[in-house]
Amino acid sequence: MTAPLPLPPLHRRPLHDSGPLFSPRPPRRLGESALLRVRVPASYPVDVVALRAVIDGEIRTSRLRCVDEDPTGAWWETELRAENPVVRYRFCLLGPGSEDVPAYAWLTAAGLVPWDVSDATDFRLVVHESAPDWVADAIVYQVFPDRFARSASSPADSEGRPAPADLPGWAVPMRWDEEPAVQGELTARQLFGGDLDGVIEHLDHVASLGADTLYLTPVFPAGSVHRYDASTFDRVDPLLGGDEALVRLSAALHARGMRLLLDLTTNHTGDTHEWFRAAQADPASPEAGFYLFTDHPSSYRSWLDAVPSLPKLDLRSPELRRRLVEGPGSVVARYLREPLRADGWRIDVANMTGRHDDVDVAHDVARSIRATLRALDQDGEPSHWLLAEHGHDASADLAGDGWHGTMNYTGFTRPLWAWLTDPASDLNWLGLPTTIPRLPGQAIARTIVDYGAQLSWSARQHSQNQLASHDTPRTRSVVGTRERQIVAVAALAALPGVPTLFAGDELGARGTTGEHSRTPMPWEAIAAEDPERIDTEVLRATRALLGLRRQEVALRQGGLALLHAADDVLVLARTHPDGDVVVVLARAALDGPLELDLDVLPGISGFEDLHAEGPLEASSRGTVLVLRADGPGAVLLRTRRP
Structure with a gap:
């Protein structure tokens, strides 16, 4: 051998x-x-x-x-x-x-x-121009507008269902306390009535979590509640309060020193979009060149070639690019300028944009959007964030001067799920034809390190880390217990990338599919700190851990050193000239004390306790760290230097 x-x-x-x-x-x-x-x-x-x-x-x-x-x-x-x-x-x-x-x-x-x-x-x-400096320090809170909050002035019927003056034909009004559907066509039609003024009324809650950037899923009029099937990009949906409400929200955020990230589909529109209607009506129209017709007007390429309500855009069209992504008159530019003043875009299914058969203009589109953002920068310094949705390996799309970063499902979400999953879980593993495997810490560490090594540090630092999103099961449903969810939040606060929290995750909310996870926020229970309806311990821990991220520069801007990986424990350091932060994550009890001499960290003389969660204890003798765990937990320590 x-x-x-x-x-x-x-x-x-x-x-x-x-x-x-x-x-x-x-x-x-x-x-x-x-x-x-x-x-x-x-x-x-x-x-x-x-x-x-x-x-x-x-x-x-x-x-x-x-x-x-x-x-x-x-x-x-x-x-x-x-x-x-x-x-x-x-x-x-x-x-x-x-x-x-x-x-x-x-x-x-x-x-x-x-x-x-x-x-x-x-x-x-x-040396490609990087993302704005603020992105590396950001903590993002994701809001699905219909499910976050109804404003005080939002009209409702006698049973508490939304009652707008013009209820769209697709909408099925729901009471705020009803549970969203798990799957099926009803998921796109359930209207709970959240609006943008409702978001303004609850910004104190967002700020209490340490978040300073609000990410809204699409706000354009559409044929569904998720609004990824926009009928126009020229205005904000009246159901959400219209353009005026977005202006108010942007102003309220900026008055607090917070920022706004909007969501745009560049891969497709809805089949009710004004461009698509014009394209179907006249094959000689400019808009007919925006789409990929195979037999005009009824046969065309669509999202995944399986959803006819989402006709795919042909980004080779110069006129489409001018209207959508290029220059001061584009959709991209309009929402970044006064009075709307968004601070960046998350691009939906960016991995598919401009790609079909032998055509691939995805990187050209990314560079075009980046150039449009650059033209709006102040004093020549980058000010807007360009984020790409990508559900698998995004490394080839992050190598140049296009997207600043991605939603890091591959290098963060998937490994954390596979390490912390409930052993009895029957949830799907992010699209694979299997349930979530329960993998040892050594495998998780290799995924985090190996995939991160495929990216530039800038792309990694400016990508979103999320434990869950509006497209996935909830974190609590994945990991099963409060204790493992808190360990997951500690990883969110500690690893390189922009921590991104899906509204409701901080409450221990449950959901078994993306649609089921789009849960209305229980504001009365939050105000009352009702432990029967929300997990107040997860809320406390989320505020503490993300607050620590805000406090410690090493957790925001430091490098990453993996120091130990075993089945049930991971030890890493965020390295920084002002002092390192050592992070210990345990998913289960340890068999006995674990001793690690960490004098490899330059110049340290010992450790200072920063924060601890769960039955995980850390003590030290000089540079030797001694760990004991009776169950899932997390410890963060600052290194001391002479």
């Missing part, structure tokens, strides 16, 4: 990441140089640390210099010039080798490997 290749445990391996401790001077423009630092623990003897970069398609190499050394390890440094918009690099470590230290290894964004690997997981210097 072949002996395993030598590798030390995770907490004894050399460290480098793209955060400010190891990459303190990232380049902003072509020609600027970055300072790159590697920390090599004393238990990992090396003779040479070398840089290998790819510039103009060719390999460049250089040796790092050892600039500082202490009993726990050494700092090695070099500089790398950004001669291309994206420069990939990695480090080679050469030394005498030992039983668990390889004589030859590569350090890439996927970790330490004692064999040759492809460039796919190399670190990256990226």
